[in-house]
Amino acid sequence: MAVTIHIPTPLRVYTERQASVSVEATTVGEALGALTTRYPSLQKHLRDGEGKLRSFVNVYLGEEDIRFLQKEATPVGAGAELTIVPSIAGGAA
Amino acid sequence: MSELPELTSEEIGRYSRHLILDEVGVEGQRKLKGAKVLCIGSGGLGSPLLLYLAAAGVGRIGLVDFDVVDASNLQRQIIHGTSSVGVPKVRSAAARIHDLNPNVVLDIFEEPLTSANALRILADYDVVVDGTDNFPTRYLVNDACVILGKPNVYGSIFKFEGQASVFNYQGGPNYRDLYPEPPPPGLVPSCAEGGVLGILPGVIGCIQATETIKILLGQGTSLSGRLLLYDALNMRFRELKLRRDPDAKPITELIDYQEFCGVPKPSDAPPAEPFSRLSVTAAKARLDAGWAPYVLDVRRSSEAEIVKLAFADRLQPHTEVLHIVDELPRDRDILIHCKMGGRSAAAAQALADAGFDPQRLYNLDGGITAWAQEIDPSLPTY
Numbered sequence: 343m344a345v346t347i348h349i350p351t352p353l354r355v356y357t358e359r360q361a362s363v364s365v366e367a368t369t370v371g372e373a374l375g376a377l378t379t380r381y382p383s384l385q386k387h388l389r390d391g392e393g394k395l396r397s398f399v400n401v402y403l404g405e406e407d408i409r410f411l412q413k414e415a416t417p418v419g420a421g422a423e424l425t426i427v428p429s430i431a432g433g434a435a
Numbered sequence: 436m437s438e439l440p441e442l443t444s445e446e447i448g449r450y451s452r453h454l455i456l457d458e459v460g461v462e463g464q465r466k467l468k469g470a471k472v473l474c475i476g477s478g479g480l481g482s483p484l485l486l487y488l489a490a491a492g493v494g495r496i497g498l499v500d501f502d503v504v505d506a507s508n509l510q511r512q513i514i515h516g517t518s519s520v521g522v523p524k525v526r527s528a529a530a531r532i533h534d535l536n537p538n539v540v541l542d543i544f545e546e547p548l549t550s551a552n553a554l555r556i557l558a559d560y561d562v563v564v565d566g567t568d569n570f571p572t573r574y575l576v577n578d579a580c581v582i583l584g585k586p587n588v589y590g591s592i593f594k595f596e597g598q599a600s601v602f603n604y605q606g607g608p609n610y611r612d613l614y615p616e617p618p619p620p621g622l623v624p625s626c627a628e629g630g631v632l633g634i635l636p637g638v639i640g641c642i643q644a645t646e647t648i649k650i651l652l653g654q655g656t657s658l659s660g661r662l663l664l665y666d667a668l669n670m671r672f673r674e675l676k677l678r679r680d681p682d683a684k685p686i687t688e689l690i691d692y693q694e695f696c697g698v699p700k701p702s703d704a705p706p707a708e709p710f711s712r713l714s715v716t717a718a719k720a721r722l723d724a725g726w727a728p729y730v731l732d733v734r735r736s737s738e739a740e741i742v743k744l745a746f747a748d749r750l751q752p753h754t755e756v757l758h759i760v761d762e763l764p765r766d767r768d769i770l771i772h773c774k775m776g777g778r779s780a781a782a783a784q785a786l787a788d789a790g791f792d793p794q795r796l797y798n799l800d801g802g803i804t805a806w807a808q809e810i811d812p813s814l815p816t817y
Contacts, residue, residue: 351594355754397616405676427675429614430593432568
């Protein structure tokens with residue numbers, strides 16, 4: 343099913359400047375996997391060495407944080423919108 | 436109501452547009468006059484925030500900043516002016532606030548906020564507003580607010596995007612519920628590298644000021660439990676739900692936030708690097724002696740348009756340096772530079788990992804900024 347993933351500004355350098363990417367997936371994990379398959383350099387910014395989603399990168403399905411749904415096993419339907427929201431500090435960090 | 440300070444006739448005139456709002460009125464304005472707000476930082480977020488809090492009649496404002504006004508701040512830090520370049524920000528901001536509203540009592544803290552002083556500095560205030568620019572201070576402010584039970588009005592910016600929320604308010608979530616841990620250094624670019632639209636912190640700082648005033652008045656619905664995202668480029672606001680993380684560890688004491696955020700200590704031995712580092716003076720001496728490396732600039736093209744080294748051979752952003760490995764010489768030394776030396780070190784590491792002879796890879800420490808400051812003052816810095 344076609345799922346739209348919204349890419350935040352800091353990560354767009356790894357998605358050829360695309361602000362949103364459409365992938366085929368049935369779960370959040372599949373959608374993120376399809377995204378990093380297409381843009382491999384994104385992988386280390388989303389996941390740690392063990393493949394876990396990094397704790398300073400949040401993923402939302404609609405308005406809901408997937409940590410409070412079924413995490414990466416959360417099912418996604420056609421037209422679902424995922425948003426990646428990394429932590430940003432401001433000027434110096 | 437009785438313990439709230441009375442308004443003078445000058446104040447009644449000054450705040451008349453507030454006084455005729457049912458949601459503020461005389462009682463609300465007296466609440467603002469009796470309120471104490473601490474602003475951490477007087478930069479991009481702090482500038483509009485301080486101006487509006489002072490204009491609104493917040494009685495006591497604390498200001499923590501130890502930075503000095505730089506010309507590159509003025510594009511967004513509108514509380515400061517050209518005549519204040521080189522002046523401590525707290526002094527520049529205090530002069531502007533005093534001119535705007537002499538009724539405001541200012542507490543100046545011209546020192547970095549640390550684990551040693553945070554609980555003491557925050558203790559006396561009703562609301563804390565986070566206008567900082569770095570992860571260690573953000574986690575410090577958050578944890579100190581949780582320990583002291585104070586609302587923390589949050590805002591953060593990058594390029595064209597901003598985030599805002601209210602943490603630790605009426606039992607709501609805090610920053611660690613949103614992001615349990617900070618990113619390691621180097622994995623997120625800074626505003627100094629990434630740039631920021633000057634108006635962006637104005638918008639986010641004004642949202643923080645609005646939330647602060649609402650908390651002080653006890654009016655409206657706060658951003659607690661919601662993360663507001665602002666995209667200036669597409670002019671879009673979005674809202675995401677923010678919940679308390681049931682797995683979050685309780686916050687009981689302040690820690691070493693530099694260490695928590697992975698900031699290397701001066702005492703730490705530098706990590707072993709396969710490539711060499713050259714100071715700008717060492718590089719200049721070698722070049723003068725006939726050294727002829729291939730010079731690779733790994734900044735973005737928008738930066739090269741501002742200023743570049745005349746002897747640079749190639750411009751390729753550091754994130755895309757592996758796209759041109761076939762075009763880089765293998766039989767020559769390669770001198771890599773960026774603005775400050777961080778991105779070029781990452782590029783040197785990437786080339787070493789990609790099989791380039793590490794003994795031929797040189798990082799220009801301090802980047803083109805150090806070159807402009809120490810070698811060629813005719814070059815502008817940015």
